[in-house]
Amino acid sequence: MIYKTFHIKTLFYLLPAVFIFLTFNVIPGLTSLVLSFFDFSGFETNLFRKFVGIDNFIKIYEDKYFWIALKNTFLFVFGAVFIQTGIALVLSIFIFFGNFKFSVLVRSIIFFPCVLAPVSVGLVWKKILEQDGVLNSILGLDYSYLSSVSLVMWLIIMVNTWQWIGYNLVIYYAGLQSMNIELLEASDIDGANWSQKIFSIIIPLLWPTTILNMILNLIGGFRAFDIVYVLTRGGPAHYSEVLASYLYYYSFSAGGPNKMGVGAAVAFVIFACILTIAVARIIISKKIRREN
Amino acid sequence: MVKNIFKFSLALLVSAFVSISAKAETVITVVDWQSGVGGITNAYADFIKEFEAANPGVKVEYTQYTVSTYNEFLKPALSSGKGPDIFAVYPGPDLDEVMNAGHLVNITKEADDEWKGWLGNNINIPELSRNGNLYLAPQDAFTEEIWVYNDMIEDLGFELPAFGDSYTVDEWVAIGNAAKEKGLDGLMFGPVEAWCVFDGFANFVNQGNQNYPEDSLGMALDGKISWDQPMFRDALNAYKTLNDNGVWRKDSLSMDYQVQAWGKWLEREGVGIYCNGDWFISSAPADYNTPDSLGITMMSYPKLSSDSPMTYNKATGTNLGINANSPNKDLAMEFVKLTNSPNASMTFASYGQIPANLAQVDMDALAASPNLLFNDGIKMLATEGRNTNIYYSQAEPMKHLYDGIMEMFLGVTSVDDIVEKMNDVTGYSG
Structure with a gap:
């Protein structure tokens, strides 16, 4: 009886959250999935007027810009997961153990871009990277960084890293503060040098924090849109398109294809990518836990 | 306490009344x-x-x-x-x-x-x-065209064309080169807005359209005629010449027209602005359009050659x-x-x-x-002059044409590839 009361009460308390989750996540998500099988321009009131089967998926499969967007998305995710996390780890260890005078100020400066709107960050960096921008003025060059097919994605990754590295750093810093310092003191007594301490004690102890940072960056990476849109609008000629900007191009872009059904198909691909990685992570985590 | 609750309720009632009466219109x-x-x-x-x-x-x-x-x-x-x-x-x-x-x-x-x-x-x-x-x-x-600052053209040592006439592609290359020496652009260009690319292309095609007033571009977009014809190739080559010779900066490829290209032209970073139109007359820089003097000249898109017919985009x-x-x-x-x-x-x-x-x-x-x-x-x-249609309904072929021209600007595709692709996309069967 007690169990039953608890059960109903629990459900009752969960209702608002379930309602919000269903309204803003599950229902739009399922609608989007269904929409990917329809020819919908975005203007019709009847979203499901013309069923086209898997035509929208075939369309993106045959579009070379989809593959460019997919490749760029994985490149962006790679940058966010490995480069951004890696630099944040190094910086956090350096600042935490460095014990230098202005470490709080340095941390604040590194964290500062996180509080800025990505659109503002994009606009500032656009001014820096433009052909007549700050960088070329300093270097005395006339190079178009954002119109370089080979360079543009790396620049977007750099700007994204610059903005969000402070966020990872703060999480690492919290991890370092909660670390059992006695282990390091013991290693001192055992005569361990700094390299041994970092690679054999600090990094292994920070592993859960690293996983957390990587997952946050991975999810953020797949959802990247604003920084790409503001810096390049997916250009030049779609060569810096990521999946989210490619979705936008198909759905809303002025003078674009006006195919929201195709956009929904792209959204499904993004969902599938994140789901696959999330499931893989759970399986691997379970396996590691079992082995330990 | 009761007094405060009463005051609060009254305030709520008054604001609700004001809100309802505001919405009554x-x-x-x-x-x-x-x-x-x-x-x-x-x-x-x-x-x-x-x-x-x-x-x-x-x-x-x-x-x-x-x-x-x-x-x-x-x-x-x-x-x-x-x-x-x-x-x-x-x-x-x-x-x-x-x-x-x-x-x-x-x-x-x-x-x-x-x-x-x-x-x-x-x-x-x-x-x-x-x-x-x-x-x-x-x-x-409006007429859709190119606008130039008269004083900048004169500073570069060029003469303004007679009213209604325009420069050729080669003349624009020369202007672009002279402008670059002074740290300027020949033309400001905002090709992120697809119409900026398409409308110029339509103008170039009509200059070489032997069957004018037949709408050859419309027919090609419908797959009724081949894209492998001089009028389409010449139009693509005109774009290639302007781009490859730096008449506009490489950075243009990630610029929109309405905000970036226009803004930079207002700041006099370029001699002319491509794909501009009469809709911006009221937003033209006031110092260059006073009742006593006009410092801006409007002219049609670049001519393919000096004997090309004058072709205007009017819409x-x-x-x-x-x-x-x-x-x-x-x-x-x-x-x-x-x-x-x-x-x-x-x-x-x-x-x-x-x-x-x-x-x-x-x-x-x-x-x-x-x-x-x-x-x-x-x-x-x-x-x-020849009037150019700039509004077409064939979304898919227009997308491929735009993508092709942008890739040509980047040097990753050729005129031949675009022609072949357009025949393929429009379903031209020969």
């Missing part, structure tokens, strides 16, 4: 993408004042977006069935989509005789009509649709009718915006206004 919503186009903004402010005075209890809410952000608003608004009462529609593929979705009032069917009389020949304007019925009410007319700019599902449809129609009236044409003109219903106004009187750039715009619109 009928609101007509008007939306377009003409952000930054001063002539349209000012003219509409006058129309709204006039309309609200004539219709007590009716309020008109006018919102402007940029071209790039317009669909983000319009699509969710229309598909939710709660779209604005009046909204601008691009007369290309968007018109077909919006019309087929049943959002647009058939103006030919529902307009009264007075309105039809004001529209004159515009009631049959092909790019705004489908199946012989007008769905969009034209507001302003209507803001084209308003009336929401067929609006609860205020009659009022919305009244408002749009007002914008097509002879008085409205004069209002547009007074703000330097060339009205679409030119038949309703005295052209000679118009072309003698103190706004010298506007006068040139009127003259340019009356200039004889």
